[in-house]
Amino acid sequence: MSVVTRFAPSPTGSLHLGSARTALFNWLFARHHKGTFLLRIEDTDRKRSTEASIKAIFEGLQWLDLDWDQDVVFQCSRAALHAAAAHRLVEEGKAYYCYATLEELENMRAEAKAKGLPPKYNGFWRDRSPQLAPSGVPPVIRLKVPQQGETLINDLVQGSVTVSNTQLDDMVLLRSDGTPTYMLSVVVDDHEADVTHVIRGGDHLTNTFRQLQLYEALGWKAPQFAHIPLIHGSDGAKLSKRHGAVSVNSYRDLGYLQEAICNCLLRLGWGHGDDEIITREQAIAWFDIDHVGQAPARFEFARLDHLNAHYMRTLSDASLLERLIPFLTKPISVPLSDTHRTRLLKGLSGLKRRAKTLVELAENALPYLINAPIPYSLEALNVLCVSENNALIKAVLPLLTTVEWTHAALETCLRTFASDRSIGFGKVAQPLRWALTGCRVSPSIFEVLDTLGRTESVARLKDACQTGEHHG
RNA sequence: GUCCCCAUCGUCUAGAGGCUUAGGACAUCGCCCUUUCAAGGCGGCAACACGGGUUCGAAUCCCGUUGGGGACGCCA
Numbered sequence: 001m002s003v004v005t006r007f008a009p010s011p012t013g014s015l016h017l018g019s020a021r022t023a024l025f026n027w028l029f030a031r032h033h034k035g036t037f038l039l040r041i042e043d044t045d046r047k048r049s050t051e052a053s054i055k056a057i058f059e060g061l062q063w064l065d066l067d068w069d070q071d072v073v074f075q076c077s078r079a080a081l082h083a084a085a086a087h088r089l090v091e092e093g094k095a096y097y098c099y100a101t102l103e104e105l106e107n108m109r110a111e112a113k114a115k116g117l118p119p120k121y122n123g124f125w126r127d128r129s130p131q132l133a134p135s136g137v138p139p140v141i142r143l144k145v146p147q148q149g150e151t152l153i154n155d156l157v158q159g160s161v162t163v164s165n166t167q168l169d170d171m172v173l174l175r176s177d178g179t180p181t182y183m184l185s186v187v188v189d190d191h192e193a194d195v196t197h198v199i200r201g202g203d204h205l206t207n208t209f210r211q212l213q214l215y216e217a218l219g220w221k222a223p224q225f226a227h228i229p230l231i232h233g234s235d236g237a238k239l240s241k242r243h244g245a246v247s248v249n250s251y252r253d254l255g256y257l258q259e260a261i262c263n264c265l266l267r268l269g270w271g272h273g274d275d276e277i278i279t280r281e282q283a284i285a286w287f288d289i290d291h292v293g294q295a296p297a298r299f300e301f302a303r304l305d306h307l308n309a310h311y312m313r314t315l316s317d318a319s320l321l322e323r324l325i326p327f328l329t330k331p332i333s334v335p336l337s338d339t340h341r342t343r344l345l346k347g348l349s350g351l352k353r354r355a356k357t358l359v360e361l362a363e364n365a366l367p368y369l370i371n372a373p374i375p376y377s378l379e380a381l382n383v384l385c386v387s388e389n390n391a392l393i394k395a396v397l398p399l400l401t402t403v404e405w406t407h408a409a410l411e412t413c414l415r416t417f418a419s420d421r422s423i424g425f426g427k428v429a430q431p432l433r434w435a436l437t438g439c440r441v442s443p444s445i446f447e448v449l450d451t452l453g454r455t456e457s458v459a460r461l462k463d464a465c466q467t468g469e470h471h472g
Numbered sequence: 473g474u475c476c477c478c479a480u481c482g483u484c485u486a487g488a489g490g491c492u493u494a495g496g497a498c499a500u501c502g503c504c505c506u507u508u509c510a511a512g513g514c515g516g517c518a519a520c521a522c523g524g525g526u527u528c529g530a531a532u533c534c535c536g537u538u539g540g541g542g543a544c545g546c547c548a
Binding site: 009010012040043044045047048085096102104105109112113114115116117118119139140158161162164165166167169171172174175176177179183185186201202203204205207209227229230232234236237238262267268270271272273274275276277293294295296297298299300302303305306307309310313350352353354355364374411414415418424425426427428429430432433439440441442443444445446 | 475511
C-alpha cells in the first residue's frame with residue numbers, strides 16, 4: 001500500500017517552527033516513499049480559527065517549498081460526516097449522551113485529583129437511561145472507553161507505549177451544540193483519506209491512546225503513528241512565544257533563507273552520519289522515520305545563523321539579489337535603480353561572505369545604494385579631519401583619475417603608493433575606507449572601488465576631503 | 473496530583489554489545505592568511521547523568537535513582 005501522510009494544523013496562529021518541522025517530516029517521508037502528502041486545516045474550533053491564520057499557514061508552507069497533493073481539506077466542511085459517525089456509535093451502544101454540566105465536570109476532576117486519582121469524567125451518564133436527563137441541558141456524546149485492560153501504541157519513533165485504561169476517560173465526541181471535537185474529526189478524516197502514517201509532535205502521544213479506542217469502536221484499522229519529539233527553546237521548555245520568534249514567517253522576515261530553515265529543522269531530531277549540509281534531494285533520498293531520535297531537541301540561533309550564512313554564500317549572486325531586494329527597500333526607502341542594481345550585483349560576492357542574514361546583508365549593502373555626497377558619522381568625521389588622512393586621500397586622488405579601473409590595477413596602484421611612502425598598507429586603506437563607505441568595515445578596498453566605479457569613487461573622496469577640512 | 477516519555481561535549485548529533493583512545497558540526501579559544509570585517513585553513517577545550525545488574529566484554533540490554541519534558545478541556 002502506498003504511503004499517505006498529512007499535515008493537519010489548526011488555524012489558530014501562524015505556522016509555528018515546530019509545526020513546520022512536522023510538516024517537513026511528513027512531506028519528506030511521503031516524497032521518500034513516493035507517496036502522497038495531504039494538507040488538512042483543522043478548523044473545528046470555530047471560535048479560534050481565523051482566515052489570517054489559514055493564509056499564514058499556506059504562505060509558510062509555500063515559502064518552505066512544501067507542496068501538498070490534492071485539494072486542501074477544511075475539516076469543518078466535513079462536520080456532518082463526523083456527527084454521523086458519533087450517532088452510529090450511540091446506536092451501536094458504544095457511545096452515549098452525557099448531561100453533565102461544566103460545573104459538575106469541574107467538581108469531578110477536583111474530587112478525583114484530591115483522592116490521588118487521574119482527573120477525569122466519572123462516567124455518571126454511561127449506563128444511565130437518557131429518560132433521567134434533566135430538562136434544558138443539551139447533551140454531549142461520549143465514547144464508552146473500556147475501563148479494564150490497557151491500550152498499546154506501537155509507535156514508529158517511541159516504540160511500544162502502554163497505558164492502563166483506567167487512565168482514559170469517556171471523551172467527548174460531539175459537543176452539546178452538535179459539532180464534532182478534534183478527537184472524532186481527526187480519526188474520521190484520517191480514515192477517510194486512507195492516511196497510512198500519522199507523523200506528529202510528541203504532545204499528541206497521549207491523545208493517541210484515546211484515538212486508538214475510537215478506531216477500535218468504529219471498527220477501523222488505525223494508521224501507523226510516529227510521534228516526533230518536540231522542539232524546545234534554549235531553556236529546555238517546549239518552544240513557545242516567550243522564546244521570541246516562533247513562526248516561520250517571522251524567520252523569513254528576520255532574513256533567513258528557506259533552505260537554511262529546512263536544513264536546520266531537518267537536523268533537529270534527525271541525523272545522517274556526519275552530514276550537516278543537506279540538500280532537498282539528499283533529504284528526500286535519506287529521510288526515514290527509523291532514524292528520528294526520541295529525545296527533544298533545543299533550538300538555538302547559532303546553528304541557524306551558520307547554515308544561513310552558508311546558503312547565502314553558495315547561492316548565485318543573481319538569485320541572492322532577488323531574495324535581498326525586499327530587504328533593501330526598507331533602509332533606502334526608494335525602488336532600486338538600475339545603477340544601484342548593477343552595482344549591488346557586482347559587489348554582492350564580497351558582501352555575502354560578511355553577513356549571516358539578509359537583513360544584515362542589506363545593512364552592509366547600504367554604501368553601494370547611495371550616491372556622493374554620502375553621510376558621515378561622527379566617528380567617520382573624526383578620521384577624515386585628521387590632516388595626515390586628509391592629505392593622504394588628496395594624494396591618492398590624482399592616481400585614481402588615471403589608473404586602469406580594474407581590481408588588479410587598483411591593487412597594484414595603491415600598494416605601490418603605500419610602499420613608495422614606506423607606510424603600511426593599512427594606513428592607506430583605512431582612511432580610504434572611511435571616506436568611500438562611511439564605515440569602519442567593508443569588503444576589500446579594491447573591491448569597493450571597483451564596485452563603485454571611478455566617477456562615484458572620486459566624487460566620494462573629493463567630498464570626504466572637503467568635509468574633513470571643514471570639520472578640521 | 474495522575475499517567476506517559478526522554479537522557480552522549482555548552483548545543484545539534486554519529487553510535488544497532490567488541491571496529492571507540494567515543495566521531496562530526498555549531499558555539500568557544502588559539503594560530504595562519506590579511507587593508508578592516510568576514511570567509512577560508514590548521515589546531516585546542518569539551519560528553520556517554522548516577523547506582524546496580526546481565527555478559528568474557530555495555531554509551532549500546534535490564535532494573536532503580538535523579539534530572540528534564542509532555543499530556544490530563546464540550547482546544548487542537
